[in-house]
Amino acid sequence: MSARKSAVPSPEGIARADRQRLAAEEGVRAIADVERQAIEVRKNMARLRELREAKEVADAALAATQPTPPAKKRSRKSAP
Template sequence: MSEKKPTEPSPQGIARSDRKRLAAEEGARALADAERQAIEVRKNMARLREVREAKEAADAVLKAALPAPMRKKRSTKPRI
């Protein structure tokens, strides 16, 4: 039986493992960044929705407080 001795990793193997580790770290950072941006977008959408709803409510109150506009009477002059 031939036993294999544990050998030292080759420079290519070390470089490959470093690339894999860096790629995994960058991927984790990218996912965290994307999730953070998604949370910020949802917060901003909620803020804008509240502002829009408050404006619509204020506009409705203002419209209810104003008298209805008078209708124009039709002219009896014949058009030429």
């Protein structure tokens, strides 16, 4: 039995090559999309971190200007 190879690709071979090419292109697009989303997430995390740190600084400054509240006496409940 000899394997027969022709110079003209078969329709099945052309279809397979097209599917492989499309899959490769979709893979590249998917990877680029994932990377873009990861960059957006990191930017948002940095923005939220800056907001949190600014709020902490403002809260600390406000607490420093407020007088300390008097200590409350602990009340004991008597056992019946």
